[in-house]
Amino acid sequence: MPVPTNVETLLSTQNIHYDLAAAPVDKDDRPLWHDEHLRKAGAARSVLLQDNISQVQVIFSADSLLDIEAVNRHLNRQLRALSDHDLNQFYETHQCQSIPALPQVAGLLTLVDKTLLDKDDLLLDSGDETQLIRVDSTQFQQTLTDAIVCELSTPLDPLENESDTSQDSEQVEGAIRGFTQLRIKQRLEETLELPPLSDTAQRIIKLRVDPDADISDLAQIVETDPSLAAQVVSWAASPYYSAPGKIKSIHDAIVRVLGFDMVLNLALGLALGKSISLPKDGPESELPYWQQSVYIAATIEGLVTAIPREQRPGFGMAYLTGLLHNFGALVMAEVFPPHYSQYCRLSEANPHASPQAIERHLLGISRDQIASMLMEMWGMPEEVVVGLRHQQNPSYQGENAAYAKLVYLAKALLRQHGIGRGPKHSIPDALFTELGLSREKAETTVQHVLESDEDLQHIASTLSPGA
Known part of the structure; x- marks a missing residue:
């Protein structure tokens, strides 16, 4: 041409x-x-x-x-x-x-x-x-x-280099101290605990570490939160899951369609996502928060299923990590509101740059650093903490690296189809090999997600405030 x-x-x-x-x-x-x-x-x-x-x-x-x-x-x-x-x-x-x-x-x-x-x-x-x-x-x-x-x-290079995880606390505290003129709270613990976790989220976290927990315990927690109960039932009834017959109860949704692990992590992801308000501002054309979350979680769901059973990471943990992958954006908007607007304008003008690079330019820290620290403070599983912190680094080799690599892969695959912010780029063969995936199976997974666009948008719409 x-x-x-x-x-x-x-x-x-x-x-x-x-x-x-x-x-x-x-x-x-x-x-x-x-x-x-x-x-x-x-x-x-x-x-x-x-x-x-x-x-x-x-x-x-x-x-x-x-x-x-x-x-x-x-x-x-x-x-x-x-x-x-x-x-x-x-x-x-x-x-x-x-x-x-x-x-x-x-x-x-x-x-x-x-x-x-x-x-x-x-x-x-x-x-x-x-x-x-x-x-x-x-x-x-x-x-x-x-x-x-x-x-x-x-x-861009210095902004894309990930710092050592051991420096996260110092860097986040430094960023907060640097913006005290904006009346941001001085202490990291105070800042990151606003607002406090909901009772539902706290109960689900406790249930997660209870070895004797069963379906009745989970159903009871979900049923006490009408909004969460309605969303779980709506999720299970979605054509995306092709459930036979009508979903009549939370117990039905767990036993017949989604399974204990899926509902536990779904409920936890929804409860955490609603602990902080969605920002009113956002980059032009960026998918709404819940739509991003649903697309990544659904893609990871398919990728994990395609991995041989002996290499497969924990399905529930992988799904939860995908659902929460962009939680840091909510925290950044909450903690640094004036600078979040600056981030939005910079992101629009720099579609070739990752959100994390832009945030380091503005604040010296990224959404992934602050989100992973918050998850650790809330006692979330280490798989989620690592998955969120290293989701931009396909070369990360620490414990639980598979969860970070799955988020990276899901985002990269979807961006190649025009879904999500950031540059489109080739995906290294080594990443597929490390996960035990073939490139062909990964592409098939994404095609299935794209073909289910209408169903996934419906699911995402039920998670948004006012739905």
Whole structure:
């Protein structure tokens, strides 16, 4: 596919000499994902921002995080990333698959990150995901006549490096102390225990460690919480589980459909998820909290089932870890509300960056650190603590690593199908091998989840406040 017509015209008009560099392929002859290609090549990428005045184009390196506050300070405006609707309209109008990294390609005011000028040769997003434009620095600078060159980004690599778990407490406490001017509580314990666990959650946690607990004990706890009871019955009655006949009671839901372990972990996940209010703000186009949770949990459910029985991690623990995988986002919004809004705007402008990298840029800590510490304080199982803390690290090799790897894999697979925030990237063969999964079975699992989209959305809608 040739580069978009407006890109070709601009390069020709400005007499820019360039080459095209095709996207490399993996061992199965599949091109790298576009985000992955740009990042590995250190290519320039582009983003469109807007406010009530006009749109603005910003060009920066794909291995950097765009600091949207720096852009706003420079222009004295309140810009944010284009909505998905407006972005798709741009793609349709200009017949491209991504935003070309050339100044004024759409006739917009353009800002260019100064670090790009330090390179002798540059690779630029062409607007066609199968190839990049290669130019030397002199040629690129010819395109900057009407552009504003300034410092707008920070390197991503340091933000993506996970710190040692032993540093979590110190880093979280430091972040909280650093924001005392925002009237955030001084002591970590006070901050993270707001609000306190519900009676239902406390009773389920106690039941989990009781070796003599049975179905009647669990049913009794669930039945005392009308909202939770209704959700468990609704879950069991969903077409997703194809239960024969009507679900008449909690006991029926446990015995005939979901099983003791499933209901125990489902009830605990729901109780914890509702212990903190859902944030009113959120990145544009991000799935609602419960929809994210249901998609990841359902994907992990299928992945665990596909793993040979002798290698299979605990089904209930894996499911619960998936259901709570994004719990840290709720905590971040609760503990750092002004900065959560900043996170949302940065996330919109940096779809190539993980939420954790953006949070480290803003706060010095990630949602995974704070969520895993909270789970540990609440006496949650070690499998969940480890799974949440290391879900971004497919190379983690500690005890209970399988739970973290399952969350990582589920998120990566769903992102390749456009579900969830963060860059699309290749999944290493080693991860499938370590989990005892074939790539084909994992893909089949995701296809089943995608085909069950309507059922899963219905389940998620029953978990949301006011449902």
